[in-house]
Amino acid sequence: MFNEHGAASGNHAPRDQAHFELPPLALYxxxxxxxxxxxxxxxxxxAAGPSLPEEEYVDALLADLDQDLSQVHGRALTSIFFGGGTPSLFSARALGRLLEGVERRVPFAGDIExxxxxxxxxxxxxKFRDYRALGINRLSIGVQSFQAAKLKALGRIHDGDEAIRAADMARAAGFDNFNLDLMHGLPDQSIEDALGDLRIAIAQGPTHLSWYQLTVEPNTVFWNQPPLMPEDDILWDIQEAGQALLAEHGYAQYEVSAYAQPGKAARHNLNYWSxxxxxxxxxxxxAKLSRPDGSISRGWKTRLPKDYLDPEKSFSAGERLLGAEELPFEFLMNVLRLTDGVASTLFTQRTGLPLTLLAAAREDAMQRGLMHRDPARLVATREGQLFLNDLLQHFLP
Incomplete structure (x- = not known):
């Protein structure tokens, strides 16, 4: 339980400060x-208007970062991820000024992604050649499908040919490391449709594929006007056949919906999941940030762009400390998405809590076939990954 200031109350296991380590630091x-x-x-x-407030937004981003510098604690950035929205709407000039400003404030690791x-x-x-010249060394291209009917149903602004050209242009601009985002389980999608999309994606030679099932989320048009989705049996067959096809072409699954060629797993996302x-x-x-005393917080920024750009308003919309009783669930919610899980010792390194805290729930999950009986690793079985929510129920506070 938490008091009104977000501090944990009640009894919980003591911190193992001797083995707690500040984790690597990334920037989103x-x-x-x-x-x-x-x-x-x-x-x-x-939706963007006729012009974007690039200069004002870059100024705001750097001012926002200035307010968070106390959380860096001497660490270098191991990765940066521009997400959105559509970050590629911004000019190379604007992104260059932003990256220069970030590096002046926080050092970059030598091999930063x-x-x-x-x-x-x-x-x-x-534009993309200029992006590469800035030091941006990885692209994530939102394809979703190559089929006209599916793209129309998803409200995408491109067609299949443009998606293929995008991959060609990425390579021509010097990007030898890029991801294609692809959905399955689309409205009226057959197994043949889904595998056809995957084959076209693989033919573009991406180093990484994010291949995930469309889910209908609240506060979306699809939630209020649901499309006709494939039946569960078809969804299962699509996933089985698609995973086999990806493995056949050298894309190893390392996370629930992430597949990569050897050595090309997304380091930024691996940092999240670990x-x-x-x-x-x-x-x-x-944001998720740790402090040298072992405390961990989650924070979030003002949501609406007009408010974020308003100098009279705060960038921060909220922050709260995670209670020790929450940390097992928070930790496992991430690491159990990884196909190989993580070393058991990482639990104490990241949370400052003793591994024995997980013993009873872990044993129960193992008996139910949801976790592997491996003392050296925290790793879900195939069934555990398929039914991850059921597995995580064992670790609820």
């Missing part, structure tokens, strides 16, 4: 504008 930058809002999207995205989300309808060869730290700047951005 949210750019909230899109050409248009898609009917399935529940992200903080807003910098990812930019982009949609095919916003691709321009010269309960690392991340600063979040931009309208509606979230």
């Amino acid at each position: 930058i949210h750019i909230p504008w899109c050409v248009k809002k898609c009917p399935y999207c529940d992200f903080n995205s807003h 910098i990812t930019l989300e982009a949609n095919p309808g916003t691709f321009e060869q010269a 309960f690392g730290d991340f600063l979040g700047i931009g309208a509606g951005a979230h």
Whole structure:
């Protein structure tokens, strides 16, 4: 339970401060504008007007980061992720000024991964060559489907040919590491449709594929006007056949919906899933941050762009400390998404809590076949990953 200030109350296991370590630090930058809002999207995205307030927004992002610098604690950034919205609507000049400003404030690791989300309808060869020259070294391209009817149903602004050209232009601009975002379980989608999309995606030679099932979320057009979705048996068959096809072409599944060629797993997302730290700047951005004393907080920023840009209003919309009784669930909610899980010792390193705290719930989950009986690792079985919510119920506070 929590008091009104977010502090934990009640008894809980003592912290193991001797083995707690500050985790790696990443940065998430949210750019909230899109050409248009898609009917399935529940992200903080807003249709762009005739012009974008690039300069004002970059100024606000850097001022926002200034207020969070006390949370860095001497760490370098291991990754940066530009998410949205559609960050590729911003000019290379604006993103260059932003990256320069960030690096002046927080050092970059020598092998930093910098990812930019982009949609095919916003691709321009010269712009993406300029992005690469800035040090952005990874793209995540939101394809979703290559089929005209499916793209229309999803409200996408591009067609299949544009999606293919986007991958071609990414390579031509010097990006040898890029992800394609692809959905399955689309309205009226057959197994043949889904596998056809996957085959076209694989043919583009991405180093990484995010392949995930469309879910209908509250506060979306699809929630209020649900499309006709495939039946559960078809969804299951799509997933089984798709995973086999990806494995056949050398894409190893390392997370519930992430597949990568050897050595090309997304480092930024791996940091999330291993309960690392991340600063979040931009309208509606979230953060998870640890302090040297072992306390951990989650924070979130003002959501509406007009409010975020208002100098009279605060960037921060809220923050709360996580209570010790919440940490097992918070930690496992992330790491059990990883196909190989994590070393058991990471639990204490990230939370400051003794591993024995998990013993009873872990044993129950193992007896039910949801976790592997491996003392050295915290890892879900295949069934545990398929029914992850059921597995996590064992670790609720």
